[in-house]
Amino acid sequence: IDTAIVVVAAGSGTRLGAAAPKAFVEVDDASILAHCLRGVFRARPAQVIVVAPESHLDEARRVALAEAGSAAGRVTIVAGGSTRQRSVAAGLAALDPEVATVLVHDAARALTPPEVIDRVADTVRATGHGVLPVLDVVDTIKRTEGDFIAASVDRSELAAAQTPQGFPRRALLDAYENATTDFTDDTAVVAEAGLPVRRVAGSEDSFKITTPADLARARDLVRRAPR
Numbered sequence: 001i002d003t004a005i006v007v008v009a010a011g012s013g014t015r016l017g018a019a020a021p022k023a024f025v026e027v028d029d030a031s032i033l034a035h036c037l038r039g040v041f042r043a044r045p046a047q048v049i050v051v052a053p054e055s056h057l058d059e060a061r062r063v064a065l066a067e068a069g070s071a072a073g074r075v076t077i078v079a080g081g082s083t084r085q086r087s088v089a090a091g092l093a094a095l096d097p098e099v100a101t102v103l104v105h106d107a108a109r110a111l112t113p114p115e116v117i118d119r120v121a122d123t124v125r126a127t128g129h130g131v132l133p134v135l136d137v138v139d140t141i142k143r144t145e146g147d148f149i150a151a152s153v154d155r156s157e158l159a160a161a162q163t164p165q166g167f168p169r170r171a172l173l174d175a176y177e178n179a180t181t182d183f184t185d186d187t188a189v190v191a192e193a194g195l196p197v198r199r200v201a202g203s204e205d206s207f208k209i210t211t212p213a214d215l216a217r218a219r220d221l222v223r224r225a226p227r
């Protein structure tokens, strides 16, 4: 298998205000992590590396094996770090030797369609570039300075970044080795290293569960269309 997907699920989810780390909060009878992995295992076969909080490694393994079915042999669970970037780095250390294409995915984007995952992986393989799934920006965005609006930004130049983001293995590993500051996504890390990054179509369903309102939206979606 030449593709791996690193699912980062080691965040605390402070903004969600739940007792458990975010990925372990229930959407219906299944957690955010379980829903995310459901999509991952419906995409084409890949090594699946789940990066979980140290305190939830056993729980992550239980959830992942339940969702994996016959793909259980391709699952690896590792402990995350104090930032998203450190968690990704911990996941990258567990890549199988034969993997050439690596996707990095937020567990919090629990309802990401499998087609988006396949689209990202296919585009990496076809181009050798980094690949970012995006949505058009619907809001008018301003640059701010303290209490003032500093500038208007042309919306047509903007895109909202989602995950999974995909890369050739070597380029991603090199970029992570040389990263100078902490970034909130992986295309920022490889762009700093000079790799071109392409856009492909993301999905409305790939929204990141961050606030209680996002969780309510996810609950509503799975109630209408169980997955």
Ligand code: C5P
Residues within 6 Å of the ligand: 008, 009, 010, 011, 012, 013, 022, 023, 051, 080, 081, 082, 083, 084, 085, 087, 088, 105, 106, 107, 108, 109, 208, 209, 210
């Ligand atoms: O906090 P936020 O939702 O932006 O985090 C994005 C993803 O990164 C989440 O799936 C979260 O679990 C993960 N993360 C992580 N390790 C951290 C911080 C965030 O795996 N230290």
